[in-house]
Amino acid sequence: MALGQRLRRLFLAAVDLYAALVVIYLLLRSMFGDRRGPTAVLRSVAKMDHARTGGTLLNQKFTPQLLQDESGLDKLVQLIRTYFKLEGHHVQFNVVDAATLRAAQANPEQYRDLIVRVAGYSDYFCDLGQALQEEIIARTEHQSFGS
Secondary structure (H helix, E strand, O other): OOHHHHHHHHHHHHHHHHHHHHHHHHHHHHHHOOOOOHHHHHHHHHOOOOOOOOOOOEEEEEOHHHHOOHHHHHHHHHHHHHHHHOOOOOEEEEEOOHHHHHHHHHOHHHOOOOEEEOOOOEEEHHHOOHHHHHHHHHOOEEOOOOO
16 A cells, blocks of 8 residues: 555544544533523633633534525624634634535435535545534524524
């Protein structure tokens, strides 16, 4: 096996381990938070000392329907501006619903061009390991900006 292939496998194994840890985090988060919408999440995360943690990364997932018109896009702009006014550090978005991601798992050949934000990088959803796919699907799917 070529060095490049071995490095890719090692990287993917590390990503899968990371994904397992993130799933645990998400389970805890689903039990204790992220119940009042993305604005509340951003306000909470912005309270962290981002310099002390070495930086933070916040993932948010919105349904495509939420951003289908100018009103939804304007609200997203305001959400982002508010986060950075509160001295938030980093936020990234996926605009996809869980049904689409499940369909991609079931029929990957039909979704080869589906790209998602993972954690600081983007990748083809169908190329991700199962654990990481599940983590992305498990992210709270915001259907509104409020509570």
